[in-house]
Every structure is written in structure tokens, then in C-alpha cells.
Amino acid sequence: xxxxxxxxxxxxxxxxNNPSGLKVSFSINNDDxxxxxxxxxxxxxxxxxxxxGGIIFSLIDDVxxxxxxxxxxxxxxxxxxxxxxxxxxxxxxxxxxxxxxxTKSRMAMMYGVMRTKEEKxxxxxxxxxxxxxx
Numbered sequence: 001x002x003x004x005x006x007x008x009x010x011x012x013x014x015x016x017n018n019p020s021g022l023k024v025s026f027s028i029n030n031d032d033x034x035x036x037x038x039x040x041x042x043x044x045x046x047x048x049x050x051x052x053g054g055i056i057f058s059l060i061d062d063v064x065x066x067x068x069x070x071x072x073x074x075x076x077x078x079x080x081x082x083x084x085x086x087x088x089x090x091x092x093x094x095x096x097x098x099x100x101x102x103t104k105s106r107m108a109m110m111y112g113v114m115r116t117k118e119e120k121x122x123x124x125x126x127x128x129x130x131x132x133x134x
Contacts, residue, residue: 067099
């Protein structure tokens with residue numbers, strides 16, 4: 001059982017109990033980075049086999065939020081600056097990374113990135129601020 005597996009976790013991205021959710025499993029690796037792997041399917045298409053940008057944002061937002069959650073600091077997104085670099089085809093596996101930059105008071109500065117697993121091509125990256133819930 002991981003920290004995301006609790007009875008009322010219906011999160012769209014990481015909730016194991018959400019029947020419409022993505023069911024992504026996050027973990028912290030030895031480099032202190034929150035990581036996950038995901039392969040979008042055709043239900044999440046935006047245009048001609050390209051994954052919808054909202055799905056890409058949701059995944060990057062959650063990898064950053066889960067770094068904080070897995071460290072015992074649940075938080076909500078306060079601000080984000082997302083840059084789409086390349087399109088993501090449905091069926092193409094990506095690696096997600098969430099990096100902690102610094103925390104000041106109740107505000108955590110985070111960095112998230114999505115890369116294709118095979119080519120390591122950056123799909124999108126994000127600098128964000130999260131408000132830690134006390």
C-alpha cells in the first residue's frame with residue numbers, strides 16, 4: 001500500500017478509486033525526485049491522436065503536488081507557468097518528474113517536467129507555487 005491508496009482518494013490523476021481517472025502511481029526516487037510513468041490512450045485525445053493539453057497539465061501538476069504530499073506536506077496549486085514544447089501522441093509513454101526548488105513559509109516552489117520515455121524529448125515543463133495546507 002502506498003500513501004495514495006486510501007479509501008476516499010478519488011483524485012482524477014492518482015486516485016485508485018476514480019473509475020474515470022488516470023490511476024498514476026507516484027514515488028520519490030533516490031535523487032529526491034517524484035517520478036511516474038504514463039501512457040495516454042485515445043480517450044484523452046485533443047486533435048488527431050495528440051494528447052489533450054489539459055491531460056498533460058494535470059499530470060505535471062500532480063507530479064509536483066505528489067512530491068509535497070509524499071513528504072507529508074499536502075498542498076494546493078497556487079500559480080503555475082506551463083510551457084508546452086512538443087506534442088504528445090496517444091500511446092507514447094512519458095516519464096514525469098517533480099522537483100522541489102525551495103519552501104518559504106507556506107509556499108513551495110516546484111518544477112515539473114514531462115519527457116518521452118524513448119527519446120527523452122521534453123513535452124512540457126512547469127514552474128509552480130503550491131500553498132501548503134496546514
